[in-house]
Amino acid sequence: MKVIYWSQTGNTQKMAELIAKGIEEGGKKAELVELGNISVNDLNDEKVIILGSPASGTEELEETQVEPFVQSLEGKIQGKKVALFGSWGWGEGEYLTNLEERIKSYGGEIVGESLSVMESPEGEDEAKCVEFGKLIAQQ
Numbered sequence: 001m002k003v004i005y006w007s008q009t010g011n012t013q014k015m016a017e018l019i020a021k022g023i024e025e026g027g028k029k030a031e032l033v034e035l036g037n038i039s040v041n042d043l044n045d046e047k048v049i050i051l052g053s054p055a056s057g058t059e060e061l062e063e064t065q066v067e068p069f070v071q072s073l074e075g076k077i078q079g080k081k082v083a084l085f086g087s088w089g090w091g092e093g094e095y096l097t098n099l100e101e102r103i104k105s106y107g108g109e110i111v112g113e114s115l116s117v118m119e120s121p122e123g124e125d126e127a128k129c130v131e132f133g134k135l136i137a138q139q
């Protein structure tokens with residue numbers, strides 16, 4: 001399974017690594033892929049699109065990599081499972097709720113509850129990331 005992420009200061013990356021660990025613990029292979037190195041056309045064989053992004057702008061997505069990638073999903077993910085995660089600083093993860101709505105409007109099916117944490121995942125949040133990975137592995 002490909003864990004696709006973008007991260008400016010490493011927080012979402014740490015989440016991606018923990019989710020990958022959970023996927024492996026759940027019995028599937030996990031590969032970390034930084035956004036910019038993949039396009040939607042590489043994901044046809046993926047059972048789940050796993051995407052991690054921090055909050056940027058004003059509850060927005062980073063505009064050079066993340067926003068264009070999400071835009072490229074429109075019309076291509078009807079009925080596809082999508083697992084979303086990411087880190088935020090002060091907005092309580094509102095940007096991820098917005099992203100979830102967007103993915104649903106593209107026909108994507110959200111896996112579980114999208115996982116957002118404040119800044120770097122520590123303690124309980126680390127465990128939540130691993131658990132989310134295990135849930136993804138079951139899809």
Ligand SMILES: Cc1cc2nc3c(=O)[nH]c(=O)nc-3n(C[C@H](O)[C@H](O)[C@H](O)COP(=O)(O)O)c2cc1C
Binds near residue numbers: 008055090
């Ligand atoms: C340019 C910029 C814009 C940001 N905008 C938001 C925002 O709108 N809402 C929010 O909750 N956090 C915002 N943040 C905080 C980051 O989302 C937060 O620090 C996050 O942990 C960064 O994740 P990363 O280490 O994966 O890049 C912003 C940070 C930067 C640098």
